[in-house]
Amino acid sequence: MKLAIVGTGYVGLVTGTCFAESGNHVICVDKLESKIKDLNAGKIPIYEPGLEELVENNVRDGRLHFTTDLDSAVNHSEIVFIAVGTPQSDDGSADLTGVFAVGEAIAKVAQGPKIIVVKSTVPVGTNAELERRVRAITDVPHRFASNPEFLKEGAAIDDFTKPDRVVVGARDNETGETLRELYSPFLRTERPYLLMKPESSEMTKYVANCLLATKISFINEMANLCEAYNADINDVRRGIGHDQRIGFSFLFPGVGYGGSCFPKDIRAMIHMATSKGMRSRMMEAVDEVNEAQKSVLPEKILSHFGDNISQAVIAIWGLAFKPRTDDIREAPSLVLIDRLLKAGATVKIHDPEALENVRAHFGDRPGLEYCESPYQTITGSDALAIVTEWSEYRTPDFVHMKHLMKRPVIFDGRNIYDARQMRNRGFEYDGIGID
Numbered sequence: 201m202k203l204a205i206v207g208t209g210y211v212g213l214v215t216g217t218c219f220a221e222s223g224n225h226v227i228c229v230d231k232l233e234s235k236i237k238d239l240n241a242g243k244i245p246i247y248e249p250g251l252e253e254l255v256e257n258n259v260r261d262g263r264l265h266f267t268t269d270l271d272s273a274v275n276h277s278e279i280v281f282i283a284v285g286t287p288q289s290d291d292g293s294a295d296l297t298g299v300f301a302v303g304e305a306i307a308k309v310a311q312g313p314k315i316i317v318v319k320s321t322v323p324v325g326t327n328a329e330l331e332r333r334v335r336a337i338t339d340v341p342h343r344f345a346s347n348p349e350f351l352k353e354g355a356a357i358d359d360f361t362k363p364d365r366v367v368v369g370a371r372d373n374e375t376g377e378t379l380r381e382l383y384s385p386f387l388r389t390e391r392p393y394l395l396m397k398p399e400s401s402e403m404t405k406y407v408a409n410c411l412l413a414t415k416i417s418f419i420n421e422m423a424n425l426c427e428a429y430n431a432d433i434n435d436v437r438r439g440i441g442h443d444q445r446i447g448f449s450f451l452f453p454g455v456g457y458g459g460s461c462f463p464k465d466i467r468a469m470i471h472m473a474t475s476k477g478m479r480s481r482m483m484e485a486v487d488e489v490n491e492a493q494k495s496v497l498p499e500k501i502l503s504h505f506g507d508n509i510s511q512a513v514i515a516i517w518g519l520a521f522k523p524r525t526d527d528i529r530e531a532p533s534l535v536l537i538d539r540l541l542k543a544g545a546t547v548k549i550h551d552p553e554a555l556e557n558v559r560a561h562f563g564d565r566p567g568l569e570y571c572e573s574p575y576q577t578i579t580g581s582d583a584l585a586i587v588t589e590w591s592e593y594r595t596p597d598f599v600h601m602k603h604l605m606k607r608p609v610i611f612d613g614r615n616i617y618d619a620r621q622m623r624n625r626g627f628e629y630d631g632i633g634i635d
């Protein structure tokens with residue numbers, strides 16, 4: 201099939217590349233000329249494992265193209281996906297400016313009927329509103345679908361090509377069947393293709409993210425209670441996880457969730473409730489617990505050093521909001537760095553992929569040092585804080601670490617080490633919810 205994907209970010213680029221890999225002709229469109237220039241020069245603007253090679257192969261084979269020219273992309277395609285950002289507005293709602301701008305632009309340039317698919321995460325009713333806006337501009341009989349995306353950054357290619365399910369919202373069966381055919385290469389092992397009305401598919405995406413974020417805030421609150429009562433959340437996790445009604449996934453305590461999805465999607469859900477004169481008390485609590493959780497690690501470090509914090513050198517391992525991505529949107533590391541710098545500490549930071557994004561965020565802030573290796577980061581440090589659980593931090597040379605650090609103090613925001621072993625190795629060790 202011939203496809204255009206408008207918005208070449210984490211979702212758009214992965215979507216376009218994976219559809220090209222399964223034999224479709226794909227044109228990815230973005231309004232950022234610099235991004236398209238980079239992509240056409242073979243430079244991938246984001247870090248996502250496996251993506252670079254796939255992009256390269258599909259560009260070489262002539263199935264994947266990048267342009268800023270929406271008009272020609274739309275008119276060379278049967279299906280147009282909208283995958284632009286839907287960031288949080290000031291009132292907490294999802295900002296749909298990009299989605300509607302692209303939809304209206306498609307309506308203006310398309311010379312024949314297209315299937316217009318919204319892949320961006322959008323509040324319930326957006327597809328209906330988009331359809332209304334497009335029909336107000338043109339008589340061309342476009343069809344519409346909602347197709348929320350569930351990929352995880354860091355495992356995006358796998359998630360896209362081996363989805364747990366594909367959800368599509370469409371009002372007519374023909375559109376649903378065309379999209380089923382498009383996705384069929386990824387559904388061969390009996391993975392479900394779930395066709396529903398757009399309102400339900402839009403809601404499905406939010407409900408999924410709300411439940412996942414709830415699990416994180418839940419286990420974080422339980423971890424804080426464990427700590428207050430000298431219980432160990434690692435044991436408690438095992439104690440509950442073997443119960444098949446509960447399980448282990450997404451129940452790891454930490455420094456709070458970040459990223460481009462959970463924070464804004466939870467707030468958009470709160471806003472959706474308010475718009476109907478209701479309240480989402482659970483999502484309000486999830487958001488509140490998460491905001492508070494981002495302060496747990498900074499508070500531990502600040503209270504450990506007290507008035508001496510301005511003489512302290514704090515190393516931080518891991519800046520991306522999670523491993524295997526360079527995405528730092530709403531990352532808890534940013535809160536920690538800011539708090540420590542404001543308190544007068546010297547902060548040395550490392551991340552395998554996200555360092556440049558953090559540099560773009562903080563620039564040359566006094567007291568902040570960007571380091572190229574984990575060991576360089578901890579050299580001469582009074583403490584190490586672990587914020588993102590990249591695998592390269594999991595089994596470091598602890599003996600070497602002790603030599604390099606001025607004081608062997610570790611604040612482990614992801615509980616990646618065993619507390620007892622660390623203390624036996626001579627580290628002063630504190631985690632989240634452990635005694």
Ligand SMILES: NC(=O)c1ccc[n+]([C@@H]2O[C@H](COP(=O)([O-])OP(=O)(O)OC[C@H]3O[C@@H](n4cnc5c(N)ncnc54)[C@H](O)[C@@H]3O)[C@@H](O)[C@H]2O)c1
Pocket residue numbers: 206207208209210211212229230231232235283284285286298301302319320321322349350351352353460461
């Ligand atoms: N990142 C994720 O893990 C993820 C997962 C599932 C769903 N989503 C949702 O998918 C959507 C996109 O997220 P993302 O992380 O890929 O965003 P992103 O910010 O990485 O990328 C969005 C891209 O859209 C481009 N864009 C914006 N307006 C445009 C316009 N008018 N014309 C052309 N291009 C335009 C931007 O330049 C940018 O390159 C959001 O709604 C998000 O909630 C994201």
